[in-house]
Amino acid sequence: MGLGLLLPLTGCGGPTAADSARAEVQRVLDRRAAALLGHDETAYGATGTRTAYTRLRALPLASWSYRVTAVRRTGAGATADADLRYRVAGYDRAPVDVRRTLVLGRTAGGQWYVTAERPAARAGQQLWDQGTVTAARGAHSLVLGTGGAAADLRSYVRLADRAVPAVSGAWGTDWSRRVVVLVPRSLAGMASLLGSPAAAYRGIAAVTTGEAGGSGRTPADRVVVNPEAYAGLGDPGKQVVLTHETTHVATRARTTAATPLWLSEGYADWIGYLGTGRAPAEAAPELARAVRDGETPPALPGDADFAFTSEPTALARAYEGGWLACRMIADQWGPARLGAFYRTVGAHGQRAGAVEEALEKVLGTSPREFTARWRAYVRAQLG
Numbered sequence: 001m002g003l004g005l006l007l008p009l010t011g012c013g014g015p016t017a018a019d020s021a022r023a024e025v026q027r028v029l030d031r032r033a034a035a036l037l038g039h040d041e042t043a044y045g046a047t048g049t050r051t052a053y054t055r056l057r058a059l060p061l062a063s064w065s066y067r068v069t070a071v072r073r074t075g076a077g078a079t080a081d082a083d084l085r086y087r088v089a090g091y092d093r094a095p096v097d098v099r100r101t102l103v104l105g106r107t108a109g110g111q112w113y114v115t116a117e118r119p120a121a122r123a124g125q126q127l128w129d130q131g132t133v134t135a136a137r138g139a140h141s142l143v144l145g146t147g148g149a150a151a152d153l154r155s156y157v158r159l160a161d162r163a164v165p166a167v168s169g170a171w172g173t174d175w176s177r178r179v180v181v182l183v184p185r186s187l188a189g190m191a192s193l194l195g196s197p198a199a200a201y202r203g204i205a206a207v208t209t210g211e212a213g214g215s216g217r218t219p220a221d222r223v224v225v226n227p228e229a230y231a232g233l234g235d236p237g238k239q240v241v242l243t244h245e246t247t248h249v250a251t252r253a254r255t256t257a258a259t260p261l262w263l264s265e266g267y268a269d270w271i272g273y274l275g276t277g278r279a280p281a282e283a284a285p286e287l288a289r290a291v292r293d294g295e296t297p298p299a300l301p302g303d304a305d306f307a308f309t310s311e312p313t314a315l316a317r318a319y320e321g322g323w324l325a326c327r328m329i330a331d332q333w334g335p336a337r338l339g340a341f342y343r344t345v346g347a348h349g350q351r352a353g354a355v356e357e358a359l360e361k362v363l364g365t366s367p368r369e370f371t372a373r374w375r376a377y378v379r380a381q382l383g
Helices: 003-010 017-037 041-045 051-056 150-171 187-194 227-231 235-254 261-273 285-292 312-332 335-347 354-363 367-382
Strands: 061-074 077-088 096-106 112-119 133-137 141-146 179-183 206-209 222-225
Touching (some): 017 077, 017 096, 150 179, 150 261, 150 335, 206 235, 261 335, 285 367
Parallel strands (some): 141 179
Antiparallel strands (some): 077 096, 096 112, 133 141
16 A cells, blocks of 8 residues: 555544543543442542442442543533443342433543532432432342431331242242342432332332333333332232232343233232232222122223323222233133243234234133133122
8 A cells, every 4th residue: 555545544633622531531430430349438539529429338239330421511620421330239130221410520730520420311310319328138139228227128128028939939930039129218209210200100109110210221120119108008018019019020021012011010910919818809999899880891901001190090990900810811721821821922022913822822712702701700700
């Protein structure tokens, strides 16, 4: 290759000021992450504010790293966008991936330091954004809260530790058999973790999310408690809730776009109520009332019926209808067939045809026959 061909390649300029600032901020955040993982508060403080270090002290971390995606200069300081990836030791098989915004200042000598960190726009909070994290460990669970003592979380540990083997006994052991439970101070705190309005979860005792406050790109499940609704339950109800949510953790890998909510929610309720001795009319009071009034549903509940913003009675009937559908399969075909049906539906990959094919393949029936059988079962159990 002649010299004339080389000259254009060597004519490019060096790094821009923006590139330089981004690289410098990245190095600061790398040091910050290493100090956090190494439990070195002095080194952490050398990179800026120590607030997060104090709040995160109780969180057992296997990894923690930032990837700076943009830096915007603001007079003497800057604002940086970054992807934070972290993994809770012993629980997360893949890192949680969340978007963060950091505010930085600069010393007279030109060194960057962090003055604040917060969720990025339209990203949910992380638990430490709400206060100092406390932790309580169980045999199968890690319960994380804010503002209180670890002793306050022991009741959640006790119930979660019962939930995990109960779920494994019904679903099987092809899952992590561990659960992380987040207990914010209030309904508002729960909603902030989930990045949604509080009104969407009023009356909902807990939800399970692939990533509380995260991007949804990694399989790190969290059970997020609404402490206000949860506190109104008796111990049996609290156990049902945590077992239901733990079922969602266990079945996550087999729950796909093909899985209707009547099946995923009904199956979680089916495991949740196992061994409780609750009669169908006790566990499904709203649907029982409808049946007594001659209003047996004409069809299985659709996904829209499970929206948290639905009218409470209609929402309750949807959950109860899904539970009775799964209970019927377990009663009439056996629990093993119910598990196989769930897996077969999820394996289809897309909604169209998934339930129809699984009904024929696993249960030897059709949608029309199954619906008629379910309606008769609902009337027999609740009438």
